[in-house]
Amino acid sequence: MRRWAHKRQEATGQQFPVLPVSILIILGLPALTSLALGNPVEWDVPVLGGFNFSGGLTFQPEVVALILGLSLNSSAFIAEIIRGGIIAISHGQTEAALALGLKPTWNLRLVVIPQSLRIIIPPMVSQYLNVVKNSTLAGFIGYPDLFSVIGTSQNQTGRAVECITILMLFYLGVSLIISTVMNWYNKRVALVER
Numbered sequence: 001m002r003r004w005a006h007k008r009q010e011a012t013g014q015q016f017p018v019l020p021v022s023i024l025i026i027l028g029l030p031a032l033t034s035l036a037l038g039n040p041v042e043w044d045v046p047v048l049g050g051f052n053f054s055g056g057l058t059f060q061p062e063v064v065a066l067i068l069g070l071s072l073n074s075s076a077f078i079a080e081i082i083r084g085g086i087i088a089i090s091h092g093q094t095e096a097a098l099a100l101g102l103k104p105t106w107n108l109r110l111v112v113i114p115q116s117l118r119i120i121i122p123p124m125v126s127q128y129l130n131v132v133k134n135s136t137l138a139g140f141i142g143y144p145d146l147f148s149v150i151g152t153s154q155n156q157t158g159r160a161v162e163c164i165t166i167l168m169l170f171y172l173g174v175s176l177i178i179s180t181v182m183n184w185y186n187k188r189v190a191l192v193e194r
Helices: 002-012 018-036 061-087 091-099 104-142 144-157 160-189
Strands: 047-049 052-054
Touching (some): 091 104, 144 160
Antiparallel strands (some): 047 052
C-alpha cells in the first residue's frame, strides 16, 4: 500500500485523498451497518409538502441512537488510549529524531508511532471487546428488531435455551476472533528480548 501511494504521488504530485475517503467511510459505515441489521434504511426523493420536506433518506431513531451512542463512547475511549500511548514515549526519542534531521511528520511516523503501538495495543484489545459487548446490550435495549429472529424461533419451537445458546455462541465467536487477531498483532509488534 505504501509503495502504491508513493508511486502515485511521484507520478501525479498528489497525495492520497484522505478527506473524501474519510467522509465516505464516516457516512457509508452507518448505512452499511443499517443495511446489515435488516434494511431499516429507506430512500426516496424528498418532496416539499407544505412547510416541511417529506421523503429522502430516513433512519429509524433506534438505529441512529445506537450508532451515535456506541461510536461517541468508543471513540472517546480509543482517542484517550492513543493519546496516552503517544505521550508515554520519552521526549528524548523525539529530540533524538529531530537531531538526526527528521521532519516532525516523519518523526511521528517512524519513531513515535511504532514505539507507542506496544503501549496502545493491549488496552485497544479490551476496548474492541467492550464495543462488541456494548453492541449486544444496545441491540437488546435500543433495537429489538435485531433479536426478533431469536424471539420468533423461541415462540415457534419453544426451545428458548437453544436459541439463546446460538446467540451466545455467535457473540463468543466474534469476541474470540477479535481477541485472537489483536493478540497476534500484539505479539508481532512486541519487543524481542535477547
